[in-house]
Amino acid sequence: MTEQLLTGLYEGLNEDSVLVNEPLKYHTYTKMGGIADLFIIPSSYEETAFAVRYAYENDFPLTLLGNGSNLVVRDGGIRGIVLSFEKLTDISVEEHELVAQSGAAIIQASRVAYDHALSGLEFACGIPGTVGGALIMNAGAYGGEVKDCLQSATVLTRQGELLNITRDELELGYRTSCFAKKEYIILEGRFSLTEGDPVLIKEVMDDLTNKRETKQPLEYPSCGSVFKRPEGYFAGKLIQDSGLQGTRIGGAEVSQKHAGFIVNIENATATDYISLIHHVQETVQDKFGILLETEVKIIGEEL
Numbered sequence: 001m002t003e004q005l006l007t008g009l010y011e012g013l014n015e016d017s018v019l020v021n022e023p024l025k026y027h028t029y030t031k032m033g034g035i036a037d038l039f040i041i042p043s044s045y046e047e048t049a050f051a052v053r054y055a056y057e058n059d060f061p062l063t064l065l066g067n068g069s070n071l072v073v074r075d076g077g078i079r080g081i082v083l084s085f086e087k088l089t090d091i092s093v094e095e096h097e098l099v100a101q102s103g104a105a106i107i108q109a110s111r112v113a114y115d116h117a118l119s120g121l122e123f124a125c126g127i128p129g130t131v132g133g134a135l136i137m138n139a140g141a142y143g144g145e146v147k148d149c150l151q152s153a154t155v156l157t158r159q160g161e162l163l164n165i166t167r168d169e170l171e172l173g174y175r176t177s178c179f180a181k182k183e184y185i186i187l188e189g190r191f192s193l194t195e196g197d198p199v200l201i202k203e204v205m206d207d208l209t210n211k212r213e214t215k216q217p218l219e220y221p222s223c224g225s226v227f228k229r230p231e232g233y234f235a236g237k238l239i240q241d242s243g244l245q246g247t248r249i250g251g252a253e254v255s256q257k258h259a260g261f262i263v264n265i266e267n268a269t270a271t272d273y274i275s276l277i278h279h280v281q282e283t284v285q286d287k288f289g290i291l292l293e294t295e296v297k298i299i300g301e302e303l
Helices: 002-006 045-057 106-115 122-126 131-137 198-215 235-241 270-288
Strands: 018-023 035-040 062-065 071-073 078-084 091-094 097-101 150-156 162-166 185-192 222-225 252-254 261-264 297-299
Touching: 002 035, 045 062, 045 078, 045 150, 045 185, 071 270, 091 106, 097 106, 106 122, 106 131, 106 198, 122 198, 131 185, 235 270, 252 270, 261 270
Parallel strands: 035 078, 062 078, 071 297
Antiparallel strands: 018 035, 091 097, 097 185, 150 162, 150 185, 222 261, 252 261
């Protein structure tokens, strides 16, 4: 498939933007995952649109990748084209509006807002994903979420058409949106913020950063919080009360620091990681009658 994919691709992309048989473990927070047939890293919206149209017109599978923070890629990797946004990271401020490209870290967006004494993104100072990923998931933490301050998003359709979508059209709910359903490819998000006191903004951000660093197992590779919060419960507490902390399958372990995390402590494979996710789900359901839904996205093929 790789030779077929490459034919005509360089008409709209620089050769250094296209990697062949790229190991995805280099592009995920879990440090796991098989190879991508083609890994494309566009450096402009024009290159992005070309790659998207190329995949659509030639009926090639297209997978989008931010920084791989909320993702598990199976050991068999991903066929077709993986489109990475790691070069699309610009952030700008226009009065009370912050515009951030899809590949920018949402943490960095919160820091730029602070630099301009703008309030509204403090909650994002500890979220490890990109702006694009944060929009797709309506990411949130410590009482705030993307929908609280997002104004609009600029997207591409799978046919390469450029659209501007308002917040009200994005169907933002708890860890969900319309992006996946409508197959929109996010180029940038526009956030509406308010003037704030830099001292107070920094106090909030410092407090949230401290909570994250002291409570989360940041010393090991992981996908972050694995499970959604069940209504009326906390996933981590259910896992902890099921006696699962420290449980291992292969190199994957339920974190002893925070039960809501599964960490790669010793060269875990994606198969190890996913097997442990299923074990946690089965154990919690047996003990409490609650099925934990995954927040992490699992993609790719079995080995």
